[in-house]
Amino acid sequence: MTRIVLRRPDDWHLHLRDGAVLTAVTPESARDFARAIIMPNLVPPIVTAADAEAYRARIVAAAEGADFTPLMTLYLTETTDPAAIAAAHEAGLIAAVKLYPAGATTNSASGVRDLDKVRGVLERMADIGLPLCVHGEVTDAEVDIFDREAVFIDRVLDPLRRATPGLRVVMEHLTTEEGVAYAREGGADLGATITTHHLIINRNHILAGGIRPHYYCLPVAKRERHRLALRAAATSGHRAFFLGTDSAPHVDPLKEAACGCAGVFSATNTLSCLAHVFEEENALDRLETFAAINGPAFYGLAPNEDRIELEKTAEPIDYPTKIETDDGPVTVFDPGFPLHWRVRR
Numbered sequence: 001m002t003r004i005v006l007r008r009p010d011d012w013h014l015h016l017r018d019g020a021v022l023t024a025v026t027p028e029s030a031r032d033f034a035r036a037i038i039m040p041n042l043v044p045p046i047v048t049a050a051d052a053e054a055y056r057a058r059i060v061a062a063a064e065g066a067d068f069t070p071l072m073t074l075y076l077t078e079t080t081d082p083a084a085i086a087a088a089h090e091a092g093l094i095a096a097v098k099l100y101p102a103g104a105t106t107n108s109a110s111g112v113r114d115l116d117k118v119r120g121v122l123e124r125m126a127d128i129g130l131p132l133c134v135h136g137e138v139t140d141a142e143v144d145i146f147d148r149e150a151v152f153i154d155r156v157l158d159p160l161r162r163a164t165p166g167l168r169v170v171m172e173h174l175t176t177e178e179g180v181a182y183a184r185e186g187g188a189d190l191g192a193t194i195t196t197h198h199l200i201i202n203r204n205h206i207l208a209g210g211i212r213p214h215y216y217c218l219p220v221a222k223r224e225r226h227r228l229a230l231r232a233a234a235t236s237g238h239r240a241f242f243l244g245t246d247s248a249p250h251v252d253p254l255k256e257a258a259c260g261c262a263g264v265f266s267a268t269n270t271l272s273c274l275a276h277v278f279e280e281e282n283a284l285d286r287l288e289t290f291a292a293i294n295g296p297a298f299y300g301l302a303p304n305e306d307r308i309e310l311e312k313t314a315e316p317i318d319y320p321t322k323i324e325t326d327d328g329p330v331t332v333f334d335p336g337f338p339l340h341w342r343v344r345r
């Protein structure tokens with residue numbers, strides 16, 4: 001197959017940052033994606049409806065007239081007011097609330113330490129059907145970093161879901177076969193995003209033959225068997241699994257450092273990478289389900305009506321290795337192989 005047409009995809013987990021980086025990276029997503037769930041982990045975080053409304057306006061301005069709808073989220077803190085969340089949802093301002101366990105990832109210091117403090121918010125969200133997006137890693141220093149997702153499911157996520165029946169939850173950026181298994185059996189109230197890069201790299205890519213900071217993200221890429229489980233899930237067509245790129249720009253000096261930031265920036269070439277992966281898995285016919293159907297279905301939205309075309313070219317496609325911003329360059333995800341699928345615009 002050398003050409004496929006699919007509904008325009010959406011990105012159900014995206015970081016756009018603010019300021020110069022926002023200006024530079026937003027067009028990279030707006031070009032290919034119709035909608036994106038915008039992560040609220042700015043410094044300071046997006047915690048109020050007013051924050052979300054102002055941030056949305058900055059994103060729309062940065063999209064420079066592209067047909068791109070940012071779907072806003074609020075950052076859950078231990079002082080979040082259930083009534084304020086419900087009002088923001090009622091006003092159509094937010095599509096989800098994001099739970100960061102405090103200290104789990106980039107800009108999560110304002111996150112939740114004690115889940116008992118947010119019970120009221122979660123119950124209200126269950127009542128009104130507002131999804132909770134979860135960064136699913138425990139933060140305990142004694143838990144090995146490669147086990148933090150699996151341990152989170154047992155210790156935190158499963159008890160939380162049992163305590164709050166009806167709460168709609170998205171397990172963000174799955175990285176393990178345990179996560180895949182839990183999401184697959186979780187019923188209609190549970191969804192899971194899978195990133196582009198976790199379908200392509202395993203932990204060797206980060207560490208073998210030299211340390212590669214641009215492959216470092218959280219949750220960290222795991223063993224090969226986990227990558228294969230993610231591929232099977234993404235290409236299965238199962239309604240629980242949908243695309244969330246977790247494209248997370250950091251300028252190069254913050255990545256190429258003694259203590260580098262977590263995050264992979266993949267907005268620029270994500271669809272080309274995905275077409276490559278789905279072709280390898282003989283599943284090009286399921287790419288639309290993963291990138292354009294299952295996500296909106298989970299969020300209760302219609303899929304996009306317009307279409308994009310992906311075309312396979314004999315020569316590898318060209319794409320920039322870095323996106324320049326006024327704060328410095330941001331390195332684009334290198335899948336480690338030439339890409340031949342091009343989005344026709």
Ligand SMILES: NC(=O)N[C@@H](CC(=O)O)C(=O)O
Pocket residue numbers: 015041105106107135216217218219246248249262263264
């Ligand atoms: N994924 C990452 O490694 N980083 C994200 C935060 C997150 O999604 O956990 C970021 O904001 O940079």
Ligand SMILES: [Zn+2]
Pocket residue numbers: 105135136172173218219
């Ligand atoms: Zn995260």
Ligand SMILES: [Zn+2]
Pocket residue numbers: 013014015039246248
């Ligand atoms: Zn993220």
